[in-house]
Amino acid sequence: MTMEFLTEPFMQRALLAAVLVGITAPAVGIYLVQRRQALMGDGIGHVAMTGVGLGFLMSANPVWMATLVTVLGAVAMELIRMYGKTRGDIALALLFYGGMAGGVMLINLSPTGSNANLVSYLFGSLSTVSDEDITAISLLAAFAVLVTVGLRRQLFAISQDEEFARVTGLPVRTLNLLVAITAAVTVTVAMRVVGLLLVSALMVVPVAAAQQLTRSFRATFVLAVLIGTGVTLAGTITTYYQDVPPGATIVLLAIAVFIALTALAAPLARRRARAAETAPAAECAADGTARADDVRV
Template sequence: MTGELLQYGFMQRALIAALLVGLTAPSVGVYLVQRRLALIGDGMGHVALAGVALGVLTSTQPVLTALGAAVAGAVAIELMRASGRSSGDVALAIMFYGGIASGVVLISRAPGGTPANLNAYLFGAITTTSRADLVVFAVLAALVLLATLGLAPRFFAVSNDEEYARAAGLPVLGYNLLLAVITAATVVISMRVVGLLLISALMVVPVATAQLVTGSFRTTVLLSLGIGLVVAVGGTAGSYYADTPSGGSIVVLAVATFAVTSVATRLRSALTRRTREQPGPVPG
């Protein structure tokens, strides 16, 4: 079975892309979850679609225009958030919907634009990753991981207590902008196998799963990277056999992992409580 899977060039490329996004998405997502901004990646996916559409329309490389749009959107989002105005929430919503709506409209007007390849951009497909895409993805993934792992203590401090970080003299706005830009880069890495509407799930769900069983930030990061890798590669392989969109398959697998872990940890804590109650009076 595995041999058959790896015979095809498109499948090899899809699996490598899955591996890259499976590692990078949770490494960024952990900081989004930490600052309770789990939905911001979703918005960036919306904005990136406008860039993808622009790329399809002008028949240049859609991956590069998507990167441009996502980075510009991410910086705008972060500056809006930093301004702290209450109107910022509505402004973000307008940006997200403007991005996805103009994306859908532009793609429908493109020469090669069909409902099928719109679906592929939104929900992922295993047949679409090109060799040139892989080069871009690999470079972006390396840069993202260098930042998220190399600067982990700083991102941790800024995400954990922004005001304290500022009082300590850390360039908080700079780190927030950098995090926004690498979030945008991760959205772009995801655009082939995961899809722009589902990448946010791959950033958040492995982290949510990992923290059910961890007590430290470090182990949460490492475990969520492992979970991301397994569900991304597993979901991509599964979509080959089941003939389903790869992004959907990856996220279904991720959510199932979360559900099973959640039930298991609850059962375990219920069992330990019962066994603790049996021997006699519990102190405290």
């Protein structure tokens, strides 16, 4: 296999987008997993279809239009979660399915829309990533990384225990809304490469894979980002040579990594258990303290 793909302008754009997606999706996904909102990205992806449709209908950049719509949708989702009570699940279902149906209708009504355009946004497409898309993706990815890394202590706190975080004086509602907005931004970052229907998998599977080997939040965060970047790059290159859908390829590679790390984790867990049994009590206590400090990152 040669490196000829690096000379193709569309592949240069696709690889850059893949790196940005591989970093941002797990970086946001780790907080969604901690909050037991693993499928939130899937719901936002449905809402994003309306933004894509509006972009085609108004002859605007679909990425920016999808960002606007998904941010509004994510805020609505978070408000429903906070105040929805017993009817919250119905309201969310209406939001998700209405977003998808509205997007499909708008794309078909727009003069520039087509089934090919729809499929590329649903499942990703390398050849359709433009220079304008790269600019939008880069700016949105920078925002997502700044939030997830710069506010990692606060976001980890509300993800673990909202009540405790509220008692300590953290603005829980504001931070919850920020997580939702960042998740919305991440969906629009990833949709050109992975596709709206598969973006949620890239936000969740690398995190789940990393958790098989790591025991601290910091280590899980770093490994999940490495896995996400690795599978998006590998999937993008595979798509170039094999002419397969990029989103499906990337997700299947992420699942393969999860299975491999799960198989590797079992003997490692047994080895750690034996080591803990034979280690002096003082060493075990010190080790536990060190890991707890690491978790509070």
